[in-house]
Amino acid sequence: MQTLTTAQAVVSMLELNGIDTLFCLPGVQNDAFFDALYDRTNAIRPIHTRHEQACAYMALGYAMATGGPSAYVVVPGPGFLNTTAALSTAYAVNAPVLALTGQIQQSMIGRNVGLLHELPDQLAIMRGLTKWADRVTSPASAPALMNEAFRRLLSGRRRPVALECAMDTWARKAPVELPSTPAGRDPCPVDEEAIDKAARLLGAAKRPLIVVGGGAQEAGHFVQEIAEMLDAPVMTGRMGQGVIDGRHRLSVTAFAGYRFWAEADVVLAVGTRLQPQQMNWGLDDDLKVIRIDIDGEELDRHRKPEIGIIGDAAATLKVLAARLALHNAKRNGRAEAVAEIKAAATKTVRETLAPQISYLDAIRAALPEDGILVDELTQMGYAARLAYPTYKPRTFLSPGYQGTLGWGYATSLGAKVAKPDVPVVSISGDGGFLFTAMEMSTAAQNDIGVVAIVFSDGAYGNVRRIQQQSYNNRTIATDLHNPDFVKLAESFGVAAERVSSPAELRAALSRRIANGKPALIHCPVGSLPDPWSLVALPRARPRRA
Template sequence: MQKITGGQVVVRSLREHNIDTLFGLPGIQNDWLYNALYDEPNIRVIHTRHEQGAAYMALGYALASDKVGVFNVVPGPGFLNSTAALATAYALNAKVLCLCGQIPLKTIGKNTGVLHEIPDQLGVMRSLTKWAQRVEEISQIPMVVSQAFSQLDSYRPRPVGVEIPMDILAAKTQQMFDYSPAPSLHPAMDLQSIRESAAYLKNAKNPLIFVGSGAQGCAKEVRELAEKLQAPVVGYRTGRGILDSRHYLSFTLPASHELWKNADVVLAIGTNMRIPLQKWGVDDKLKILRIDVDETSHDVIHSPDVAITANAKEALLELLQNIPGDNESREQQMCHLQNNWQQQISYLEPQLSYLKIIREALGEEGIFVDELTQVGFTSRIVMPVYKPRTFISTGYQGTLGYGFPTALGVKVAKPQVPVVSVSGDGGFMFAVQELATAVQHRIGVVVLLFNNNQYGNVQQMQKNIYGNKIIASDLHNPDFVAMAKSFGAHAFRVENIEELLGRMREGFSHDLPTVIEIPVGDMPNVDRFRKLPRVRFC
């Protein structure tokens, strides 16, 4: 029987877990992996110009598809270059596999100056993942890879890591391996907690539902429960689109501030409700119910009255069986609150006008990737989102520069769907080199580059909070249109908002990236909605 290498065993293990795309950047410690990938026609390798790009693309791929995004990097500096994306994936509960090379097994920890050696790489990886393991023998590869996928599918999804020394990848064997997937594990549901929650909800006069990333897979059940209870559904960043923004019960986070004041029962599904619990207040009249697959998350900020540890979809299906649907419609009341909200945000121009055009251009299926820029901040609280996994956010991690490379991964996962990345000039330059990747692999993302020649949010704070002490926030930029064209991308500069819709549609018609530069000045910010007052007191 022909011998196979460790690299070939890795590739076969990936295929057994239905991986068809890998984002990576080759290097000597991973030579035998890429040799094996060369011989595997069923895995598409998208090679990037920087390790952070590979990791962010895997993140976008995972967030848009709910499939596993895999990235591969060399050890040491290559791995460290990817860690901002790995931290973001951890914050977003994303199914990302970091497949990392390593120096030869016998040299690990010896501090002899082997190429790309760093102290305790596995320890760093474990601090940024749910689970990470090193392969120390070729025979361990299928088992370790299988364990990695089991971890990704079990309980709370978060990134995992597998570290494989270069000599293990190069080793050869005739051994036959069992590539059987390891089982996924899920918590057993406590039916008593379901019944207690149902009792609270049935008797509630002003129920509220908050949703986060843990509810992305149960939009149908969330809507059914909301309509039965006539309970508003609140989503922010990772919860956008779980209930269609056009539904009268759908609210963004700051728009729900008034509802929080009078709520008597709040159900949190796959979210910590960080801002309401920490900023808006809790009193004895408010009953809090939580559904989360991770039992350790229930008490992180505030202990709930009832905690349901379960897969959200399974818990909601059971909960729906225990709740009648005879509540009087609150549509008129909710529409009145929504109209008031629209008046409160009317000062957010030109962001509102830009977001209206973006929404029109994206249509029903399009995907929006936000960034740390004023249009991005505004989108989180005002942009209509129609479906789950169509609003991609950095979440609490707030990773400047994540947006463009993450959007490339989104587009790879959803090639037939329009994908828009909004970015400021500061954030865009973090990963501008991935324009080369997008052109080479024909990844047709449309980038809306809002250029004010500043780290704009930083400069606003310097002006408004620190007495106009402007330092290190003015930027010297290239000619973005000329630069993008030099990569082979399509590029335009839009001087007035009326041109934007046509240019976006033109960009969507190509399979090459399109950069649309939009020169802007200072924009009003959303800070007043980040600091809404406490409305409940113990």
């Protein structure tokens, strides 16, 4: 037993559970917490931002780049609410982020008396955006609640969790028993019987297809092994990019995957919602789906699969690969057919989006194999999801279905903090970048060497195109009045330059990566080709008249 404040107990548990960086913005409800943190800055590095949203986005980037837990701390009420776009994105992309927030005085919670930063029910909001949330009410309860938070972060489907603590509770002292071991991950047994059935079905398939999502990021070795045994294309989509090397002959992105979906007889879906395929591309009785997911609720959300396996992707696929070797049939000519379809799809994408692809090729050429690209809701980002070759796991970060405009730059800062020796590049439009442009101050202050590329067309380009095409050119609320991005960056102490071609971009990016310091590259572009003909694809099966 030690006599500790609640804040000291929480900080000790953060350290015990491996949190080495805390993204934060202090305030009066958390004064006692930061006083406790002051004594542990040799173990936990605080990085404070210029806006609460960046605290959560940076924690998100840290978690996505590592696959492990991260944490942020902000004041309650408006401080917490400023983080909710990032928190909902963490939920969407299955990122293990711990949100810590203060609260008003414990005796006043829920009484609606009008205290500073009071919300009617902050905990209810937290519970709506996380897999689990609770309140720390005493020093003695803090260790168990913190370990429960980390157990949930590590177990099952990786999603954010949250804890709140009242401002007077942070400072309370009492005898506390701190555990000696960090939280552990719940065991996840391997379903041997279901795996054997899956091996037999896959082994007999004539035109198998593998679809992987973010839940397969740690299972790439086994995905590739199974794919090569089956001569099956591996569709990586958005969150699955990097599961296998994008240069592999069987790696395909969504547009080619659509063509394979139309003719597949068996699909192996690993760690993916399979949402566009099931809802948009279509299902029929000729298609047998095998799903592997850590979340049992996900398996039959749209339609019950032929075989549903609840389990860890890597552990399950390891056993499946061994079983498949016993049942796998030869597929004469399959490899050649896959190569032909992939080549045709790749050619269509590169021709349709040639201007975007030329810039993405320049970025890929400048980034090393382990370099991280953080995409954004921008014309270049949409194209990247279709055509950017990702070589290693967790090196293409995307906001998933949440589609959070403006997430990119701040998220990339968190990824760089997590991976200080790895180049990190964010691509943003002139609309999205200004959502968190003030965090160039955070980058400069903490020497976070992200290279931000801002592609500017003077508009919320995607919205403007829709208005032009679908609403008789009645454009409204889409034109942008931009700063001089180079001067803006330099005013924060961030090196910056302007380029006007893919070749200039490649050279500038290579220089900035080699320099290792925070940097911005401004790249003005005109109107770019519409990517949506390659994304909003019609139903593939069963085909409708």
